[in-house]
Amino acid sequence: MLEKRQKAPEKLVAKKPLANKLTASAAQTKPRSNTQRELNRDKLEADILQHAVKMFAECGYEGTSIASIAEQVGVSKQNLLYYFASKQILYQRVLDDVLDAWLDRMNSLADESRDPQDLLRSYIQAKLRFSREQPWGSRVYAMEVIGGAKIYGQEIRKKVIPLLRKDIATFEKWISQGKIAAVNPTHLLFSIWAMTQSYADFSTQMTLVLNQKKLSTKDFAEAEKLIVEMVLAAISIKA
Amino acid sequence: MLEKRQKAPEKLVAKKPLANKLTASAAQTKPRSNTQRELNRDKLEADILQHAVKMFAECGYEGTSIASIAEQVGVSKQNLLYYFASKQILYQRVLDDVLDAWLDRMNSLADESRDPQDLLRSYIQAKLRFSREQPWGSRVYAMEVIGGAKIYGQEIRKKVIPLLRKDIATFEKWISQGKIAAVNPTHLLFSIWAMTQSYADFSTQMTLVLNQKKLSTKDFAEAEKLIVEMVLAAISIKA
DNA sequence: GTCTATAGCCCGATAGAC
DNA sequence: GTCTATCGGGCTATAGAC
Numbered sequence: 001m002l003e004k005r006q007k008a009p010e011k012l013v014a015k016k017p018l019a020n021k022l023t024a025s026a027a028q029t030k031p032r033s034n035t036q037r038e039l040n041r042d043k044l045e046a047d048i049l050q051h052a053v054k055m056f057a058e059c060g061y062e063g064t065s066i067a068s069i070a071e072q073v074g075v076s077k078q079n080l081l082y083y084f085a086s087k088q089i090l091y092q093r094v095l096d097d098v099l100d101a102w103l104d105r106m107n108s109l110a111d112e113s114r115d116p117q118d119l120l121r122s123y124i125q126a127k128l129r130f131s132r133e134q135p136w137g138s139r140v141y142a143m144e145v146i147g148g149a150k151i152y153g154q155e156i157r158k159k160v161i162p163l164l165r166k167d168i169a170t171f172e173k174w175i176s177q178g179k180i181a182a183v184n185p186t187h188l189l190f191s192i193w194a195m196t197q198s199y200a201d202f203s204t205q206m207t208l209v210l211n212q213k214k215l216s217t218k219d220f221a222e223a224e225k226l227i228v229e230m231v232l233a234a235i236s237i238k239a
Numbered sequence: 240m241l242e243k244r245q246k247a248p249e250k251l252v253a254k255k256p257l258a259n260k261l262t263a264s265a266a267q268t269k270p271r272s273n274t275q276r277e278l279n280r281d282k283l284e285a286d287i288l289q290h291a292v293k294m295f296a297e298c299g300y301e302g303t304s305i306a307s308i309a310e311q312v313g314v315s316k317q318n319l320l321y322y323f324a325s326k327q328i329l330y331q332r333v334l335d336d337v338l339d340a341w342l343d344r345m346n347s348l349a350d351e352s353r354d355p356q357d358l359l360r361s362y363i364q365a366k367l368r369f370s371r372e373q374p375w376g377s378r379v380y381a382m383e384v385i386g387g388a389k390i391y392g393q394e395i396r397k398k399v400i401p402l403l404r405k406d407i408a409t410f411e412k413w414i415s416q417g418k419i420a421a422v423n424p425t426h427l428l429f430s431i432w433a434m435t436q437s438y439a440d441f442s443t444q445m446t447l448v449l450n451q452k453k454l455s456t457k458d459f460a461e462a463e464k465l466i467v468e469m470v471l472a473a474i475s476i477k478a
Numbered sequence: 479g480t481c482t483a484t485a486g487c488c489c490g491a492t493a494g495a496c
Numbered sequence: 497g498t499c500t501a502t503c504g505g506g507c508t509a510t511a512g513a514c
Contacts, residue, residue, distance in 0.1 A: 037479095058386055062302035065507065077508090079480060087508065139385050146378050146385075146440045148297055153443075161447045168448070187458075187465040190445060194437030195430045201385045202436075204392075206429060208400045209407070219426075226426040226473070233472035234465070276497095304489065316490085318498060326490065 045083055047073050053094045057139035061091055061151070088151065095144065095152050098137035099159055105130055106163075109170045116174050117232055124196060124227050131200035132220050138200030164189060180235035188234065195227050284322055286312050292333045296378035300330055300390070327390065334383065334391050337376035338398055344369055345402075348409045355413050355474065360467050363435060367466070370439035371459050377439030403428060419474035427473065434466050 051072040055064045066087050070080040084090035105126045109119050131138050144152050171185030199206070203215050210219070290311040294303045305326050309319040323329035344365045348358050370377050383391050410424030438445070442454050449458070 041479095058389075060299040060301060060382070060386060062299060063386075066509095067507080076480070076482095078482090078510090081509070082479065085509090142440070143299070143382060143385055145444050146296070146381055147299060147302075149443050150297075156444065157447060160444070164444075164448050183468070184461050184465050186448065187462050190437065190441070190462070191434045191466060191469065194433045194441065197437070197441075198429065198433035201381070201440075202429070202433065204388050205384050205395065205399070205403075208396060209403050209425065222423050223426050223429070226423050227430060229422070230430065230469045230473045233475075234469045236472075280497095305491095306489075315498070315500095317492090317500090320491070321497065324491095 041083070044073075044075070048075075048080060048083060048090070049094060049097060052090055053098070053136045053140055056091060056094060057136035057143070060143055066090070091151065092155075094137075094140060095155065098134070098141050099155070101134060101137065102130055103159070103163075109167050116180050116235065120192075120231055120235070121228050124192060124231065125224060127192070127196035128199060128220055128224050128227070131196055131198075132215070135200040135203060138197060142197065142201045164193075174235075178237075181237045183234050188231070192227070192231060195223075195230075199223055280322070283312075283314070287314075287319060287322060287329070288333060288336060291329055292337070292375045292379055295330060295333060296375040296382070299382055305329070330390065331394075333376075333379060334394065337373070337380050338394070340373060340376065341369055342398070342402075348406050355419050356471055359431075359470055359474070363431060363466050363470065364463060366431070366435035367438060367459055367463050370435055370437075371454070374439040374442060377436060381436065381440045403432075413474075417476075420476045422473055427470070431466070431470060434462075434469075438462055 048069065052064075052069050055069050055072065058064075066080055067077040069090075070077045073080065080090075084093065107119075107122060107126060109123060111119060144150075145156070149156055167189055168185045171180070171183075171188060174180045175182050175185065199215065199220065206219075207214055212219075287308065291303075291308050294308050294311065297303075305319055306316045308329075309316045312319065319329075323332065346358075346361060346365060348362060350358060383389075384395070388395055406428050407424045410419070410422075410427060413419045414421050414424065438454065438459065445458075446453055451458075
């Protein structure tokens with residue numbers, strides 16, 4: 001099982017196969033045509049990534065064949081492999097993009113000019129919005145973590161864990177400053193993460209309960225209201 | 240993608256391949272030997288299911304080969320296929336057992352002799368205990384749901400959704416009786432589910448944050464304390 | 479960059495001897 | 497019930513023509 005995934009332990013650089021240096025040198029002779037080509041390449045890359053994230057979310061890493069992604073995009077499997085040299089590189093690029101988009105949205109909790117209440121409200125809003133707008137990315141990330149993060153663990157260690165620890169440290173500072181109640185900061189963060197994440201990961205089950213085809217804007221608004229209420233109640237200092 | 244999974248749309252009965260009627264007739268001639276055989280068969284079946292749930296949790300449905308499960312159990316792939324006629328039947332049996340064990344543990348919220356506070360505390364405790372004691376089952380279920388419940392959706396509709404709706408109805412009754420605050424009952428249940436479930440599904444990420452090899456009893460105790468606090472605070476009627 | 483062709487492997491499942 | 501043998505098919509990835 002593991003051998004299959006790890007039989008290529010060489011450094012897999014999830015970057016564009018033909019780097020921009022090529023573009024730079026060729027741009028001196030045929031600037032316009034080359035720019036056009038570059039645009040096409042970026043467009044196709046974006047197309048591939050967009051379909052890949054959906055298929056990985058629906059079928060998992062092993063359950064998704066590059067042929068099926070290529071079919072959705074409308075290119076040949078071999079052509080897809082020209083842009084992404086291997087399935088694992090494509091998968092890592094998908095997760096890179098998910099993390100980048102997530103990091104973009106999540107403001108830091110460390111802004112000292114704002115109240116903990118305000119910051120937590122924004123944090124919950126941002127994470128819920130990510131679940132709503134990028135459910136496939138959330139799900140691919142979730143499946144990777146649930147399976148033990150066999151492929152993307154190192155990147156999670158580098159990019160996600162330090163951020164979570166920083167958020168926990170912020171909670172601890174608030175507690176020591178008497179700004180919020182002395183709740184367990186680690187599990188508070190885990191709970192916020194769990195509640196917001198689940199609106200992407202478990203939406204299938206939720207829509208079955210609600211008897212809807214998909215979660216509506218109203219559902220997310222009500223979710224936000226309840227989660228914010230619960231978290232603010234948890235950190236409010238009892239009289 | 241889908242065709243592969245659904246190319247066998249005949250009714251897949253996830254039951255023991257050789258039913259007990261065989262045992263009953265043979266038992267009249269060779270009662271002891273047959274009972275012994277039956278015990279061996281049950282033991283082997285249990286062994287297979289135990290290893291299968293771990294592998295499905297770690298590698299997903301498509302990522303797990305029946306050969307790798309057989310290897311773990313110590314039988315041949317063909318022998319495994321004698322007990323479970325196909326990979327999909329084995330997978331469904333795994334999920335059947337997960338649901339059965341879960342339903343066993345989860346007491347109903349409908350016990351009218353107990354307070355909402357007590358019932359919710361027990362509910363959270365039971366669900367957290369399931370995450371702690373059967374993390375693999377929880378993860379297999381989670382992965383199935385995240386991927387859209389393509390294989391097990393019908394069973395979820397039949398067995399899980401009605402229960403969740405019943406729990407929500409109980410919340411609504413409590414609200415109408417003035418026993419708890421008028422929170423959104425649906426999203427309250429989603430939140431409880433999310434927070435408790437995540438201690439199985441996201442334990443990989445949690446242990447990285449905590450810098451531990453695995454979640455400890457103490458971690459679960461602290462989680463329970465915070466989740467119970469948050470939920471009870473949410474349903475407490477403001478003065 | 480896109481195509482055809484195919485190598486090389488793993489997989490699920492079956493057939494049939496014992 | 498367990499074994500050996502194997503079929504038929506899908507998969508990733510590469511080779512090489514254009």
